[in-house]
Amino acid sequence: MKAVKIGSVGLGRLGYEHARNLANLIPGCVLQAVCDMDEPRLRAVAEELNVPRAYTNFAQMCEDPEVEGIVIVSPSFLHVEQIRLAMEHGKHVFCEKPLGVDVPQCRQAEAVVERHPELVFQLGFMRRFDVSYAEAKRRVEAGEIGRVVLVRSYTQDPRSTIESTLKFAPHSGGQFLDMCVHDLDLVRWFTGSSIQKVWGIGGVFEFDLYRELNDADNAAAMVQCENGAMGFLFTNRTHAAGCNVETEIIGTRGTLRVAPVGARDLLQIVDGHGARQEYYPDFMSRWHDAFVAELTAFTGHIRSGTRPSDLTVYDGTAVSEAAYRCKESFECGKMLPIR
Numbered sequence: 001m002k003a004v005k006i007g008s009v010g011l012g013r014l015g016y017e018h019a020r021n022l023a024n025l026i027p028g029c030v031l032q033a034v035c036d037m038d039e040p041r042l043r044a045v046a047e048e049l050n051v052p053r054a055y056t057n058f059a060q061m062c063e064d065p066e067v068e069g070i071v072i073v074s075p076s077f078l079h080v081e082q083i084r085l086a087m088e089h090g091k092h093v094f095c096e097k098p099l100g101v102d103v104p105q106c107r108q109a110e111a112v113v114e115r116h117p118e119l120v121f122q123l124g125f126m127r128r129f130d131v132s133y134a135e136a137k138r139r140v141e142a143g144e145i146g147r148v149v150l151v152r153s154y155t156q157d158p159r160s161t162i163e164s165t166l167k168f169a170p171h172s173g174g175q176f177l178d179m180c181v182h183d184l185d186l187v188r189w190f191t192g193s194s195i196q197k198v199w200g201i202g203g204v205f206e207f208d209l210y211r212e213l214n215d216a217d218n219a220a221a222m223v224q225c226e227n228g229a230m231g232f233l234f235t236n237r238t239h240a241a242g243c244n245v246e247t248e249i250i251g252t253r254g255t256l257r258v259a260p261v262g263a264r265d266l267l268q269i270v271d272g273h274g275a276r277q278e279y280y281p282d283f284m285s286r287w288h289d290a291f292v293a294e295l296t297a298f299t300g301h302i303r304s305g306t307r308p309s310d311l312t313v314y315d316g317t318a319v320s321e322a323a324y325r326c327k328e329s330f331e332c333g334k335m336l337p338i339r
């Protein structure tokens with residue numbers, strides 16, 4: 001198998017996970033370079049993972065002729081500029097969600113990707129690579145549950161990681177953009193239809209910081225697609241038992257549920273507290289295999305010179321736009337159409 005040489009930018013919470021996967025778990029991948037503006041962190045990760053090149057300056061990593069593809073795991077407001085720089089230097093790009101922090105930014109990303117049809121572009125909607133979600137999609141496509149009527153999807157981070165969440169909140173783009181993008185992507189993916197109108201609601205129940213950010217610490221949205229199918233989303237950052245992501249797809253002929261109890265395994269523990277199941281402690285452990293699978297797919301696309309046909313830059317724009325409209329709807333208290 002031909003080795004594919006990757007450079008990765010951003011070595012924070014998720015960036016470190018991706019860097020470790022690229023260095024150790026992706027078949028035929030060489031982690032050739034890493035980049036982070038935090039120099040001590042950069043040096044430590046480069047040494048730990050035995051990475052030949054380390055850059056504090058992203059533009060310099062883009063000039064490295066040894067690097068074929070770039071994995072972008074930097075703060076969301078940097079994504080579009082880094083996509084542009086990477087592609088203008090002839091690099092294939094995998095970019096974490098969200099594509100951009102506003103719709104004009106997403107349109108700029110579309111234009112860059114359109115200018116470089118010879119390069120792979122893939123977005124980090126890793127739920128699509130999770131075995132259970134992929135199986136649900138296969139069954140929906142096979143018509144097993146008839147016509148999809150409603151997608152209900154919850155994304156709850158654990159209270160145990162609230163400290164890093166609050167630090168990340170000011171540059172996250174807000175709850176709808178940062179958390180609900182995954183659920184909005186699932187609504188579009190499972191219904192096969194574009195979101196047409198949204199009603200975002202929510203409130204500050206615990207953390208005043210969200211009030212200062214004009215955001216909610218608990219948020220929900222109802223959405224409706226062009227084909228009439230509906231979506232109901234809920235998100236918060238204080239789930240008691242760990243990372244909870246659960247999705248229900250209701251069709252005219254049946255229902256599919258992914259992780260209705262977000263338990264880590266099938267083990268039931270019976271002790272002085274009663275009978276219980278352990279949850280995944282954080283999003284990293286919940287999605288570990290999906291993170292590996294999406295980057296395996298990315299390096300596979302580079303090797304075969306193909307682009308993912310069903311996960312495009314336009315999905316990134318559509319989902320970001322829906323998330324933005326949810327935020328606007330939450331702010332003005334009205335149901336809003338997607339423009």
Ligand SMILES: NC(=O)c1ccc[n+]([C@@H]2O[C@H](COP(=O)([O-])OP(=O)(O)OC[C@H]3O[C@@H](n4cnc5c(N)ncnc54)[C@H](O)[C@@H]3O)[C@@H](O)[C@H]2O)c1
Nearest residue numbers: 010011012013014015036037038073074075076096097098
């Ligand atoms: N797919 C998912 O479920 C998922 C989960 C978490 C995060 N994310 C996304 O991943 C991205 C990163 O999130 P995170 O939680 O790892 O963030 P983080 O704040 O933990 O890490 C960001 C890293 O980028 C570095 N950085 C900042 N500016 C830089 C620059 N100009 N050049 C190089 N490095 C720079 C920082 O030093 C830091 O190490 C975000 O876009 C986020 O939305 C996706």
